Amino acid sequence: MAEVAESTLQDLEARFQEGDIRALARALTLVESGHPLGQALLKRLRGKGQAKVVGITGSPGAGKSTLTDRLILEARKRGEKVGVLAVDPSSPFTGGAILGDRIRMMRHHQDPGVYIRSLASRGALGGLAGATVAALNLLEAFGFDRIFVETVGVGQSEVDIARVADTTLLVLTPAAGDAVQAFKAGVMEIADLFAVNKFDLPGGERIVQELKSALELSPPRPGGWRPPIFPTVAATGEGVEALFEGLEAHHQHLLAHNLLEAHRKERARFEVESVIQEWGRRRTREAEEVIAQVAQGLLSPEEAAKALLGLRPGSGNGEGPS
Structure with a gap:
């Protein structure tokens, strides 16, 4: 059995290295499902590429998918090979997802220079699927020059994107209270650039002024970066070229100040945490007796968690399994 698995792994890796798009699709499916073959392949391929990773976040209806579509066009004009990971919300009841972002990017x-993959969030509160970083590593290894990661769009919990992407773009719209929500949620702190999309609607200039005022009071980003604001109308393409140049300027800033390595390390940390969280979710689904004891007041949530993790009852958070 081990020999068959190794043979299958070598065959998939060879086709992947040759640029077979079907091998990429197969690898992504294996990784997303947590299959051992996918994990083994990922271990061999990890760190092979160096793409420019852009995270695109913002509230639902802000036009993230349409804006991403336009940014893909800009990247292709410059000869870049583009990968897109679109994270769609999952149903909390069925676990299914619409995976509808591809519809807006059908063009x-x-x-052959564009590959779009939809991922289900599977309950991840940060707006990212647990397998997102693994999929991102595969796209990098496949040789994409730029990768866009578009998140679910769930507001205050959507800060995980900053731990995964090299550059984080926050998309806001006029007349929807987005700016105020951004200030409340602290999402202002994660954005490297701002796009005020649907700028042709009333209130666009007001949002820009509010953002400028808020940014004047916020501390500068690493290396002294000051997040710029770009008015855009994704439906027509207005302002998108300038926004793309802003994304490129931030990437050059990261290179100039040797900040990329720290980004990649934080991405790996996020990936490990995601695996731990997913493992914890599976354990709690299987531990009906322990959960029932918590509901009855016989165990505290902390005692139950330690029991599931195999920790000693009196151990602290930093101690390992007994």
């Missing part, structure tokens, strides 16, 4: 489906 690219025949372009």
Whole structure:
């Protein structure tokens, strides 16, 4: 059995290295499902590429998918090979997802230089699927020059994108209270650039002024970066070229100040944490008796968690299994 698995792994890796798009799709499916073959392949391929990773976040209806579609066009004009990971919300009841972002990017489906993959969030509160970083590593290894990661769009819990992407773009819209929500949620602190999309609607200039005022009071980002604000109308493409140049300027800033390595390390930390969280979710689904004891007041949540983790009853958070 081990020999068959190794043979299958070598065959998949060889086709992947040759640029077979079907091998990439197969690898992504294996990784997303947590299959051992996918994990083994990922271990061999990790760190092979160095793409420019852009995270695109913002509230639902801000036009993230349409804006991403336009940014893909800009990247292709510059000869870049583009990968897109679109994280769609999962149903808390069925676990299913609409995976509808591809619909808004259909113009690219025949372009061999663009690969779009939808992922289900599977209950991840940070707006990212647990397998997102693993999929991102595979796209990098496949040789994409730029990768866009578009998140679910769930507001205050959507700060995880800053731990995964090299550059984080926050998309806001006028007349929807987005700016105020951003200030409340602290999402202002994660954005490297701001796009005020649907700028042709009333209130666009007001949002820009509010953002400028808020940014004047916030501390500068690492290396002294000051987040710029770009008015855009994704439906027509207005302002998108300038926004793309802003993304490129931030990447050059990261290179100039040797900040990319710290980004990649934080991405790996997020990936490990995601695996631990997913493991914990599985354990709690299987531990009905322990959960029932918590509901009855026989165990505290902390005692139950320690029991599931195999920790000693009196051990602290930093101690390992007994």
